[in-house]
Amino acid sequence: xxxxxxxxxxxxxxxxxxxxxxxxxxxxxxxxxxxxxxxxxxxxxxxxxxxxxxxxxxxxxxxxxxxxxxxxxxxxxxxxxxxxxxxxxxxxxxxxxxxxxxxxxxxxxxxxxxxxxxxxxxxxxxxxxxxxxxxxxxxxxxxxxxxxxxxxxxxxxxxxxxxxxxxxxxxxxxxxxxxxxxxxxxxxxxxxxxxxxxxxxxxxxxxxxxxxxxxxxxxxxxxxxxxxxxxxxxxxxxxxxxxxxxxxxxxxxxxxxxxxxxxxxxxxxxxxxxxxxxxxxxxxxxxxxxxxxxxxxxxxxxxxxxxxxxxxxxxxxxxxxxxxxxxxxxxxxxxxxxxxxxxxxxxxxxxxxxxxxxxxxxxxxxxxxxxxxxxxxxxxxxxxxxxxxxxxxxxxxxxxxxxxxxxxxxxxxxxxxxx
Numbered sequence: 001x002x003x004x005x006x007x008x009x010x011x012x013x014x015x016x017x018x019x020x021x022x023x024x025x026x027x028x029x030x031x032x033x034x035x036x037x038x039x040x041x042x043x044x045x046x047x048x049x050x051x052x053x054x055x056x057x058x059x060x061x062x063x064x065x066x067x068x069x070x071x072x073x074x075x076x077x078x079x080x081x082x083x084x085x086x087x088x089x090x091x092x093x094x095x096x097x098x099x100x101x102x103x104x105x106x107x108x109x110x111x112x113x114x115x116x117x118x119x120x121x122x123x124x125x126x127x128x129x130x131x132x133x134x135x136x137x138x139x140x141x142x143x144x145x146x147x148x149x150x151x152x153x154x155x156x157x158x159x160x161x162x163x164x165x166x167x168x169x170x171x172x173x174x175x176x177x178x179x180x181x182x183x184x185x186x187x188x189x190x191x192x193x194x195x196x197x198x199x200x201x202x203x204x205x206x207x208x209x210x211x212x213x214x215x216x217x218x219x220x221x222x223x224x225x226x227x228x229x230x231x232x233x234x235x236x237x238x239x240x241x242x243x244x245x246x247x248x249x250x251x252x253x254x255x256x257x258x259x260x261x262x263x264x265x266x267x268x269x270x271x272x273x274x275x276x277x278x279x280x281x282x283x284x285x286x287x288x289x290x291x292x293x294x295x296x297x298x299x300x301x302x303x304x305x306x307x308x309x310x311x312x313x314x315x316x317x318x319x320x321x322x323x324x325x326x327x328x329x330x331x332x333x334x335x336x337x338x339x340x341x342x343x344x345x346x347x348x349x350x351x352x353x354x355x356x357x358x359x360x361x362x363x364x365x366x367x368x369x370x371x372x373x374x375x376x377x378x379x380x381x382x383x384x385x386x387x388x389x390x391x392x393x394x395x396x397x398x399x400x401x402x403x404x405x406x407x408x409x410x411x412x413x414x415x416x417x418x419x
Contacts, residue, residue: 091152094148095147097145102144102252103251104141106122111223130151131150185379186380186385189207193233207226211226211240222244226238226239235395237374258377262324262375263335264371265335266346266347266369267321269320269321275312275411279306280341281300282304282331290351292351306327308326308327309412309416310326320361336351350368364398
């Protein structure tokens with residue numbers, strides 16, 4: 001007979017009733033105490049039975065859990081952890097060697113540290129971490145033999161394989177395919193239109209990057225380096241030094257304006273007079289995400305003097321003119337800015353050709369018609385380097401369309417060499 005015991009009434013009017021004893025599961029008090037004191041026996045948990053007919057369910061000891069089959073998880077794939085940046089050991093002070101005399105500061109770092117990125121070079125110089133004879137310097141400043149250069153710790157890129165890398169093989173083959181002249185010291189390339197000479201923001205493919213594939217496998221092998229620049233859309237002769245000795249000698253040649261450079265261009269209209277000299281000051285103008293060179297006044301901040309000689313070679317119905325150009329100075333966009341300044345912009349120039357209501361003749365491509373036609377410089381070891389580049393395909397198409405003869409005499413050869 002079940003025993004009832006009185007207790008406080010529940011809200012529903014009923015009495016609190018002792019918990020029911022489940023048939024076959026009754027345990028006395030001692031057994032429960034013993035079970036709590038033995039963790040191995042008390043590992044059974046209590047769970048609610050499924051509700052039936054809306055009932056509350058009764059408490060039952062949980063059944064021992066079934067043994068689950070062991071699942072062996074595959075090992076996580078190995079993740080390639082990027083190698084930490086390589087830094088040169090501490091601050092160094094080095095002396096400029098005789099064959100580095102006349103080199104730009106940024107070219108000096110490129111030659112000494114081939115694994116150093118161009119952006120890193122510019123940053124450490126701009127921040128003043130590089131000192132020449134104890135003073136701050138600029139990337140374009142020239143070094144003299146014997147000067148002391150302070151070199152901060154440098155972030156060097158891991159050396160890339162050169163001999164067997166497929167990309168290096170492609171770069172070497174491409175450079176060979178555009179070579180106009182080569183010897184042990186000098187390389188003259190026929191740069192295609194649209195290929196950048198040097199890297200920059202968003203530029204991944206450029207001549208300077210490809211030149212690394214020409215460096216030999218010997219640890220002391222020297223990397224070919226650029227001696228001058230061409231705009232991305234300008235085709236033609238590009239001079240490259242293969243040794244530090246040649247780089248220093250050719251840099252001095254360009255600095256003293258001993259190099260002769262001749263350009264060909266197709267312009268709108270016919271310049272008057274047909275032979276002349278353009279002398280202005282140029283300054284860089286920033287506009288949104290682009291920049292260009294504008295005509296400036298003497299004494300204006302950052303203004304540089306620029307001089308160009310020009311000569312008309314042939315005309316087409318007084319609407320177009322084939323002109324030859326000889327820059328005495330080598331300023332950024334000098335020829336393009338000067339021809340726009342005199343009212344005869346170069347065909348296809350996206351920066352300086354803004355004549356309204358002008359239509360391109362049929363069959364002519366809307367590309368920059370500017371060619372670095374010829375370069376003549378003293379060879380570092382004696383003699384003269386004199387190389388001529390052919391018309392690029394889009395200019396050859398225009399020459400054929402207009403009936404111009406590329407073998408015609410070029411009157412610019414008679415222009416003066418000085419300012």
